[in-house]
Amino acid sequence: xxxxxxxxxxxxxxxxxxxxxxxxxxxxxxxxxxxxxxxxxxxxxxxxxxxxxxxxxxxxxxxxxxxxxxxxxxxxxxxxxxxxxxxxxxxxxxxxxxxxxxxxxxxxxxxxxxxxxxxxxxxxxxxxxxxxxxxxxxxxxxxxxxxxxxxxxxxxxxxxxxxxxxxxxxxxxxxxxxxxxxxxxxxxxxxxxxxxxxxxxxxxxxxxxxxxxxxxxxxxxxxxxxxxxxxxxxxxxxxxxxxxxxxxxxxxxxxxxxxxxxxxxxxxxxxxxxxxxxxxxxxxxxxxxxxxxxxxxxxxxxxxxxxxxxxxxxxxxxxxxxxxxxxxxxx
Ligand code: UDP
Numbered sequence: 001x002x003x004x005x006x007x008x009x010x011x012x013x014x015x016x017x018x019x020x021x022x023x024x025x026x027x028x029x030x031x032x033x034x035x036x037x038x039x040x041x042x043x044x045x046x047x048x049x050x051x052x053x054x055x056x057x058x059x060x061x062x063x064x065x066x067x068x069x070x071x072x073x074x075x076x077x078x079x080x081x082x083x084x085x086x087x088x089x090x091x092x093x094x095x096x097x098x099x100x101x102x103x104x105x106x107x108x109x110x111x112x113x114x115x116x117x118x119x120x121x122x123x124x125x126x127x128x129x130x131x132x133x134x135x136x137x138x139x140x141x142x143x144x145x146x147x148x149x150x151x152x153x154x155x156x157x158x159x160x161x162x163x164x165x166x167x168x169x170x171x172x173x174x175x176x177x178x179x180x181x182x183x184x185x186x187x188x189x190x191x192x193x194x195x196x197x198x199x200x201x202x203x204x205x206x207x208x209x210x211x212x213x214x215x216x217x218x219x220x221x222x223x224x225x226x227x228x229x230x231x232x233x234x235x236x237x238x239x240x241x242x243x244x245x246x247x248x249x250x251x252x253x254x255x256x257x258x259x260x261x262x263x264x265x266x267x268x269x270x271x272x273x274x275x276x277x278x279x280x281x282x283x284x285x286x287x288x289x290x291x292x293x294x295x296x297x298x299x300x301x302x303x304x305x306x307x308x309x310x311x312x313x314x315x316x317x318x319x320x321x322x323x324x325x326x327x328x329x330x331x
Contacts, residue, residue, distance in 0.1 A: 006030040006068050007240065008112075010055065010103065011076030012048075013040025016118065016174055016229055018183040020074060021047040023233035024240075032068045034061070035077065044183045055099030061106035072114035072243070073107060074236055075100065078147075081191050082122065085144035086287045096147035104158055115155070116239045119168040119251065121225075121292050123149040130259075131295035134170070134251050142287035152251060159249045167239040172225035172255035172294045174232055176315035177322035184322035185229070193265055194226075194316065198323040201273035208277060210262055212284035215291075221262035223291040225255035228309035228318070238303040252302060255294025256310050265312070272316040 007024055011017035012033025017040070021031045024047070031048035042050065051068075053060040055077055064070070078096045079085070085092045100117075107115065122145030123138050140146040151168075158164040175194050177184035190196050193208075200208040213220040235254050243249075260268075270277050299305055309318075 005071040017076035018044035020233040065110040076118045089143035092147040100151040126289040133295045168251040175226040176228040176318045197269040207280040223259040231307040252299040253294040259293040
């Protein structure tokens, strides 16, 4: 029997990386996580060894790629907060762009020719048309989105010049947590909407800020397309298989095609928590487009993938279970 493929998961101690590590292991891959633990968690690495290291440490990357005989890379390690990227853009260009370049160089040196890249809908900026297809013009509204677009361009050229096989998965809003409670979302400080609402529900913060009430949307708050992290993880495994089967390199949107406003998410969070959630209405957060909803048909057709965990109720229920479990164990 051939030995299973070995996948290096950069950012394997993080939110989406750890959920994907679980799905990869379930699908029979050997998983090695590479993480500097600057934002990830040792407890989240459960489906294979952790190799601690920084993306910018290329010698370390080369050593890990060789030591584990890595066949493919799933590249999650990155900073991913819009607001922070507006305040400290250099962090994003160094970690996300220079870090990815270092990884691509190490892969080239080590003869690893497949990569699935964690990209984002933030590279579309304020799109001219919604739902958003992959081909609409890219005009990032913040350095985070720009950093991911720059990496996608590197992938295209590495594909053209080095025969790298790549898939860029453009996530809409990753949300929810593993239904079995094996891993979940944990940022410090938390800045994303759903975990912030649940922290406020649990009394872990006085109130959740709600950014903006005057957007050109039906209720004045931003609309987003929330996709369950387990569906994202499944799409990564399928994207890897697609490359292994000789599939073409391309970018794919990962979303549901349905949009929910911040106020609708607040209502769903109050329902699952069974209590009113203290909020504080504030002005707009810089860099936030009013409405981002995916046209995910290319991913459906290419990967044979469809979200099956992404109802708003399931997203909120799994996130709530995780938040309550963490809260009880940290109490
Ligand atoms: N948001 C909010 N309060 C928060 C965090 C986020 O009102 O504490 C809003 C944010 O302005 C955006 C939406 O919720 O419209 C989703 O933001 P999040 O940071 O979760 O994800 P992003 O869209 O930035 O990837």
